[in-house]
Amino acid sequence: MLVMFGALKTSQGATLTLLDETFDGSTQFQISSEFFSDTADDFFGILNADGITGLFSGGPGDVSSALPGTEPFVVSSSFQVSGFDNAYLVAQDLDGEGGPKEVTVTWENLDISGCAPDSLRFAGKFATDDAIDGDFDFDAADFVRILASLDAGSDTLVLEWSINGSGASFNKQPRLTDDTNTSLTSTAQEVQRSIPGSGTSMTLKLVISLDSGDEDI
Numbered sequence: 001m002l003v004m005f006g007a008l009k010t011s012q013g014a015t016l017t018l019l020d021e022t023f024d025g026s027t028q029f030q031i032s033s034e035f036f037s038d039t040a041d042d043f044f045g046i047l048n049a050d051g052i053t054g055l056f057s058g059g060p061g062d063v064s065s066a067l068p069g070t071e072p073f074v075v076s077s078s079f080q081v082s083g084f085d086n087a088y089l090v091a092q093d094l095d096g097e098g099g100p101k102e103v104t105v106t107w108e109n110l111d112i113s114g115c116a117p118d119s120l121r122f123a124g125k126f127a128t129d130d131a132i133d134g135d136f137d138f139d140a141a142d143f144v145r146i147l148a149s150l151d152a153g154s155d156t157l158v159l160e161w162s163i164n165g166s167g168a169s170f171n172k173q174p175r176l177t178d179d180t181n182t183s184l185t186s187t188a189q190e191v192q193r194s195i196p197g198s199g200t201s202m203t204l205k206l207v208i209s210l211d212s213g214d215e216d217i
Helices: none
Strands: 006-011 014-020 043-047 053-055 086-093 102-111 119-124 143-150 156-162 180-182 189-197 201-209
Touching: 014 102, 119 143, 119 156, 143 189, 156 189
Parallel strands: none
Antiparallel strands: 006 014, 006 119, 043 053, 043 086, 102 201, 119 189, 143 156, 143 201
16 A cells, blocks of 8 residues: 655756655556455455545556545445555455456656766655555565666566565565565555656656555555
8 A cells, every 4th residue: 555656856056846646636646457446355456544435446557537536335344444645556366356456657758858877866765554464465476666767678576565574475564675674564664765767758667566455556
């Protein structure tokens, strides 16, 4: 679950916010597969801060003009997280209603001209619902990744939540692969990472792969 991107640049000594994503329609992004919800445990969409209404239809493509969403009762009442002040992206069991198990949210062509080399920084808030049965259900194939590419180059991994390196193949609590002491919980926590390199434009991607119930972000 992600509520905010903060890619920063330094230009002539000033630090600027390139993108502040609060999912209120003020920015543009692309989704690779349509939003959906079975009103229970299979969903992909944007939940408002009230935890009740949101946007769970539309796409693929740009759905920002439909925000903020007003669709009621779009996820199970058992889905509970805290720490978000604005709307946030949510996903669980992505292929539960016949869609792909992996989806991508893309912010294209962010202007980074005048940015000092290696000065870009990403910040995002993440959380996962507590497991229904007491066991976190991320498996080896499940992950949440942030990728960045500069000037249409190849994608660079910025951060990843998964169970890789845990020694287990299924039903584990996800953690950062580059900081195994930081686990994903139901309380939103901000993570910051540097984005190396320089250029004139940047594309950010959020890639989510979750294919079973109780696997959510």
